[in-house]
Amino acid sequence: MEDTKPKVLIVDDEKGLRIGTQRLLQSENYEVDTADCGMLGIKMGTENDYDLAILDLKMPDIDGISVLKAIKKARPNTVCFIATAYASYDTAIEATKLGAFTYIPKPFTPDELLRNLRAGYERRLLIIEAERLKKEREERLLELAFEKSRLNTIVNSLADGVFVVNKEGELVLYNPAAVKYLELNEIIIGEKILGILPPKISELLKHFLGKEAFENKTNSAEVELKPDRELVVEIKCSPVPHPDGSLAGVVTVIRNITEMKKVEYVKSQFVSMVAHELKTPMAAVLGFLNIILDPSLQITPEQQKDYMSRSKNRLQGLLEMVNDLLDISRMEMKTKSRELKELSVGGIVKSTVDFLELELKKKGVTVTSRYQEDLPLIKADNNEITRLFTNIIGNSIKYNKDKGTINIDVSTSGNFIVTKISDTGIGMKPEDKARLFSEFYRIKNEHTRSISGTGLGLSIVKRIAESYSGKVEVESEYGKGSTFTVYLPYSK
Amino acid sequence: MSEVKKKVLLVDDDVDLIEQNKMLLESKGYEVVTAENVKDAWDTFQKEKPDAAVLDLIMEEHDSGFVLAHKIKRDAYGKTIPVFLLTSATYVTGMKFGVSSSEEQEWINCDAWFNKPINIDELSNKLEECLEKYGK
Numbered sequence: 169m170e171d172t173k174p175k176v177l178i179v180d181d182e183k184g185l186r187i188g189t190q191r192l193l194q195s196e197n198y199e200v201d202t203a204d205c206g207m208l209g210i211k212m213g214t215e216n217d218y219d220l221a222i223l224d225l226k227m228p229d230i231d232g233i234s235v236l237k238a239i240k241k242a243r244p245n246t247v248c249f250i251a252t253a254y255a256s257y258d259t260a261i262e263a264t265k266l267g268a269f270t271y272i273p274k275p276f277t278p279d280e281l282l283r284n285l286r287a288g289y290e291r292r293l294l295i296i297e298a299e300r301l302k303k304e305r306e307e308r309l310l311e312l313a314f315e316k317s318r319l320n321t322i323v324n325s326l327a328d329g330v331f332v333v334n335k336e337g338e339l340v341l342y343n344p345a346a347v348k349y350l351e352l353n354e355i356i357i358g359e360k361i362l363g364i365l366p367p368k369i370s371e372l373l374k375h376f377l378g379k380e381a382f383e384n385k386t387n388s389a390e391v392e393l394k395p396d397r398e399l400v401v402e403i404k405c406s407p408v409p410h411p412d413g414s415l416a417g418v419v420t421v422i423r424n425i426t427e428m429k430k431v432e433y434v435k436s437q438f439v440s441m442v443a444h445e446l447k448t449p450m451a452a453v454l455g456f457l458n459i460i461l462d463p464s465l466q467i468t469p470e471q472q473k474d475y476m477s478r479s480k481n482r483l484q485g486l487l488e489m490v491n492d493l494l495d496i497s498r499m500e501m502k503t504k505s506r507e508l509k510e511l512s513v514g515g516i517v518k519s520t521v522d523f524l525e526l527e528l529k530k531k532g533v534t535v536t537s538r539y540q541e542d543l544p545l546i547k548a549d550n551n552e553i554t555r556l557f558t559n560i561i562g563n564s565i566k567y568n569k570d571k572g573t574i575n576i577d578v579s580t581s582g583n584f585i586v587t588k589i590s591d592t593g594i595g596m597k598p599e600d601k602a603r604l605f606s607e608f609y610r611i612k613n614e615h616t617r618s619i620s621g622t623g624l625g626l627s628i629v630k631r632i633a634e635s636y637s638g639k640v641e642v643e644s645e646y647g648k649g650s651t652f653t654v655y656l657p658y659s660k
Numbered sequence: 661m662s663e664v665k666k667k668v669l670l671v672d673d674d675v676d677l678i679e680q681n682k683m684l685l686e687s688k689g690y691e692v693v694t695a696e697n698v699k700d701a702w703d704t705f706q707k708e709k710p711d712a713a714v715l716d717l718i719m720e721e722h723d724s725g726f727v728l729a730h731k732i733k734r735d736a737y738g739k740t741i742p743v744f745l746l747t748s749a750t751y752v753t754g755m756k757f758g759v760s761s762s763e764e765q766e767w768i769n770c771d772a773w774f775n776k777p778i779n780i781d782e783l784s785n786k787l788e789e790c791l792e793k794y795g796k
Contacts, residue, residue, distance in 0.1 A: 447776075448674060448677075448776070451677065452674060452676040452677055452680070452777070454777045455676070455677060455681075455776070455777035455778075456676070456680065458680075458777060459683060465683070465687055482676065612673055612696075612697060613697075
């Protein structure tokens with residue numbers, strides 16, 4: 169009361185009383201407004217938040233009860249008094265029912281008035297305080313509810329599965345991903361779930377649940393939920409502490425690592441394949457050297473020379489394979505620096521044929537070719553495109569029959585430069601065709617046994633073509649020959 | 661070794677290794693018949709009725725040696741001869757090869773494993789031991 173002046177509204181049509189009361193209250197440190205009729209009283213009382221209001225019951229325009237109703241409706245916390253000389257028991261009751269604090273019979277002494285106002289003001293302060301507390305509590309509850317829904321939203325939107333159990337192993341929280349990974353159709357909050365979890369997961373959980381104290385560490389394990397790498401997850405269990413440091417429960421996070429496992433598997437398959445492919449020629453060379461160096465075998469100088477030259481061939485092949493592998497690895501890792509230039513496919517094909525002249529002559533293979541006029545250029549790396557055609561044309565010489573032919577046709581179709589390379593070689597069976605572009609795949613039959621190769625050439629061809637959004641197709645007839653068609657998009 | 665030469669079927673898709681191993685086995689007094697693929701190997705096996713078979717594990721397919729070994733061991737005659745597998749891959753998908761445990765013996769149908777290139781003394785010792793066991 170000392171710091172802020174209580175604000176009082178006096179509504180009375182009697183001028184003397186109005187002024188008198190105003191003066192009295194002002195001298196007692198109240199801030200006082202007055203209204204000389206009911207209408208003005210309503211206007212002022214509803215527009216301002218008065219602490220207290222003293223309302224005359226009988227006024228010429230509208231009575232004090234109506235003023236009280238209006239003020240209470242707009243300002244329920246304003247403490248109102250009804251002042252009247254015509255006090256009756258009934259009006260008093262009605263007034264208090266309608267929200268008046270009390271009624272003050274007229275005439276009143278200054279002491280009576282002040283005592284009533286003081287009590288009213290205390291009530292007003294209590295109401296305001298209660299109001300403040302109520303509002304604060306509501307805000308806090310709202311915040312709590314918001315916190316909870318925020319947590320739920322976050323947990324539910326995780327791609328990883330999350331669930332929490334309490335110390336008794338009862339489910340406290342879970343998200344849809346957890347239900348999906350664990351294939352639990354019906355789980356209920358509060359249910360004991362250790363029994364229905366995959367054994368490996370419940371084992372991890374039991375490790376923590378068995379202990380009274382909170383242990384600050386995370387246990388993890390990889391679990392194959394569906395066999396043959398169909399669904400592999402990583403499980404991480406971490407204990408959740410109470411504020412006092414004791415164990416509250418355990419949170420489990422389930423992450424799908426199937427793709428990673430698949431890649432790992434393919435990688436390890438590839439590594440074993442490479443190891444085998446590298447080891448075979450080494451074993452052959454080592455075998456030859458063992459024979460040459462074994463005095464008990466007594467091989468002839470001619471045999472020795474033959475074994476040496478065959479060892480050399482195997483080592484040569486090994487070197488080629490390592491080079492091919494390094495190229496593949498660079499292509500995979502995209503570390504190979506490319507120099508993109510405008511290139512003429514026809515020009516590259518021609519120079520590749522020139523480059524392979526010696527091989528062509530050795531086998532007596534002849535080349536016929538047709539180049540469409542005004543071929544557009546492609547934008548590519550010269551080395552890569554040369555490599556692509558060297559591998560294909562090289563094959564069509566290697567796998568051709570003696571004195572066979574190679575027919576080359578370069579033209580455009582749609583957005584592509586189409587290069588057809590047909591040979592009159594040994595051809596291939598449909599089952600071989602399907603695996604032709606796989607790493608290390610080499611067709612093995614009586615025709616191919618004497619032909620050396622790394623098994624990587626066509627896999628490199630495919631990689632190069634696809635890296636330029638092109639493709640390679642193959643048609644073949646066993647015993648008659650094969651046609652490789654290379655599509656490379658040209659820049660318009 | 662008896663007067664009559666024991667006949668060994670040698671199967672490998674690598675011509676150099678066939679030649680080497682043929683020579684080494686011959687130096688130990690065996691008669692050697694060879695094949696370069698599973699189909700020929702089976703034909704040769706049936707025609708020649710060898711006293712033992714030495715097969716490369718990885719031929720056209722990565723498990724051709726296994727398949728062929730199984731086929732021979734299931735055959736009425738085949739189960740009376742020792743079958744050895746050769747490999748240059750000592751680990752395929754992290755698997756170590758061996759026939760020491762009974763579990764391995766159960767699904768790897770062969771009598772012994774050898775790494776390439778072979779040590780002919782080891783191989784021929786084992787071969788003798790197995791031939792005796794099989795009463796060859």
